Amino acid sequence: MWIEFQDKMRPFRVFSVQDVRKQFTSMNLMNLVRWQEKGYIMKLRNRWYAFNDSESSENMEWLAANLIYSPSYISLHTALSWYNLIPEMIATTTSVTTRKTNKFSTPLGSFDYHRIKPELFGFGYVFENMDSTGNSTSRQIMVANPQKSLLDFFYINSFYNTERDIRDLRLNETELGKIIVPEFYQYLERYQSKALENRIRKLTRLYSL
Numbered sequence: 745m746w747i748e749f750q751d752k753m754r755p756f757r758v759f760s761v762q763d764v765r766k767q768f769t770s771m772n773l774m775n776l777v778r779w780q781e782k783g784y785i786m787k788l789r790n791r792w793y794a795f796n797d798s799e800s801s802e803n804m805e806w807l808a809a810n811l812i813y814s815p816s817y818i819s820l821h822t823a824l825s826w827y828n829l830i831p832e833m834i835a836t837t838t839s840v841t842t843r844k845t846n847k848f849s850t851p852l853g854s855f856d857y858h859r860i861k862p863e864l865f866g867f868g869y870v871f872e873n874m875d876s877t878g879n880s881t882s883r884q885i886m887v888a889n890p891q892k893s894l895l896d897f898f899y900i901n902s903f904y905n906t907e908r909d910i911r912d913l914r915l916n917e918t919e920l921g922k923i924i925v926p927e928f929y930q931y932l933e934r935y936q937s938k939a940l941e942n943r944i945r946k947l948t949r950l951y952s953l
Contacts, residue, residue, distance in 0.1 A: 745775065753767065754795065756883065757795075757807060758794050758883075787851075788808055788812050788852060789813070789848055789850060790812070792811060803885065805837050807885050809839050809855045810839070810886050811883075812855070813839070813843065813846060815842055815843075816840065816857055817887060817888055818885065819839060819897070820838035820839070820896055821834045822836075822838040828919050829915055835853070836853070836855070836856050838856045839858070840860045841857045860896065860899065864934065864935060868891060869888045869889060870887055871885070871887075872885050872887050890922070891927050892931060894928070895928070895931050898944060899937065904943065905942075920951050923953060
């Protein structure tokens, strides 16, 4: 049973009890408990699991972040670091969600989620296949594009409120130069936030966006 389970569920990489039921309609779900006790699989949150021998890589963590608390997409510090817009390597995976702000500690790492209004959620992200191993996967990862990552960051982190605060972020000017400016300002209008507009105005003065 375990061999068949591995063959069918490995392409999911991160899987739920519902996924298992679709593949094995008559399987005793106590098998999941036994396999977890044996160290074959790990429980991430509630009814979400991954294989214990899966390599811990950013794509695995990000896929898990998308799935265990949805709807959500990768943004904020994690996305800014991935786009080389900030110099720091980020240990915690950061996401935005329409659900309440939350955080979870899992065997794959720590996940932070920050709430935004539903009308700010449905744009500005892409679907990325970041499986560096070359294995096929039926699931892609939702990640904010650079424009949305910046706006989400300054929207959530309102304490970056002066030019000095923004300068201290040490944003990468070369990567900022790749920002799609018309799209950036189209997104900004959708936030309908004077406070955010003020922060972006200071960012613009510093980096000539």
